[in-house]
Amino acid sequence: MSAAKAIWIAIDGPAGSGKTTVGRLLARRLGFQFINTGSMYRAVAWGLCQGLTLEGMELDLADERVLLNGEDVTPNLYNEEVDLRASEIARDPSVRAFLIEKQRQLAQGRNVVMEGRDIGRVVLPEAEVKIFLEASLEERARRRARERGGSREEVEQELAERDARDHDFGRLDPAPDAIIIATDGLSVEEVVARALAAVREALEKDEPAGKTSEGSPLPGERGGRCARL
Numbered sequence: 001m002s003a004a005k006a007i008w009i010a011i012d013g014p015a016g017s018g019k020t021t022v023g024r025l026l027a028r029r030l031g032f033q034f035i036n037t038g039s040m041y042r043a044v045a046w047g048l049c050q051g052l053t054l055e056g057m058e059l060d061l062a063d064e065r066v067l068l069n070g071e072d073v074t075p076n077l078y079n080e081e082v083d084l085r086a087s088e089i090a091r092d093p094s095v096r097a098f099l100i101e102k103q104r105q106l107a108q109g110r111n112v113v114m115e116g117r118d119i120g121r122v123v124l125p126e127a128e129v130k131i132f133l134e135a136s137l138e139e140r141a142r143r144r145a146r147e148r149g150g151s152r153e154e155v156e157q158e159l160a161e162r163d164a165r166d167h168d169f170g171r172l173d174p175a176p177d178a179i180i181i182a183t184d185g186l187s188v189e190e191v192v193a194r195a196l197a198a199v200r201e202a203l204e205k206d207e208p209a210g211k212t213s214e215g216s217p218l219p220g221e222r223g224g225r226c227a228r229l
């Protein structure tokens with residue numbers, strides 16, 4: 001019996017659009033592996049600050065922990081300094097090539113929800129489902145301020161600066177075939193519900209006739225690995 005083809009779900013969007021929260025929940029609901037590519041850019045930024053070179057870095061993910069040369073560096077990755085450094089080094093084509101290759105390896109043969117900026121357009125252009133989360137700058141700043149503290153005005157200023165740094169390589173643009181979810185005013189659960197509906201619809205289109213009725217298992221469930229929507 002041939003193995004079921006792996007299913008790839010790409011989630012892209014600007015900083016603060018909810019990609020990580022939504023991607024994590026979506027992956028959990030589907031029983032897929034969640035891959036947060038921003039954490040990989042952060043780990044490279046941190047490694048470079050420690051004097052490592054790209055060639056001297058072995059990156060791995062274990063659940064949502066990032067291992068750099070075998071060491072769990074996750075606790076070092078979410079602070080203002082790494083926010084800034086990561087968005088700088090992410091503009092370096094050699095860093096992008098290094099991480100894109102690694103991200104493709106991680107997806108090989110696995111059902112994944114991969115979250116980032118260029119997943120649907122560059123990393124996994126053959127992804128079965130591409131979702132792009134949109135949110136206004138005000139809404140993103142409100143969410144970030146709630147998560148990390150700080151005044152909304154300051155966070156809004158930081159996010160606007162980050163958007164300006166993250167705009168190249170088309171990183172703020174959806175893939176032409178992405179499903180766009182405008183998230184302003186929606187709760188996390190509402191966004192996840194829309195994303196799940198988009199996944200079901202996209203995968204049912206690919207299903208052979210007779211297997212597409214409402215409530216039918218997703219292709220990834222055939223091997224028993226994937227929870228029902």
Ligand code: DC
Binds near residue numbers: 042116118
């Ligand atoms: O999503 P994040 O804030 O953790 O990402 C950290 C930085 O990495 C951010 O400046 C954007 C960049 N990034 C990228 O260029 N491409 C990706 N696929 C993911 C993140």
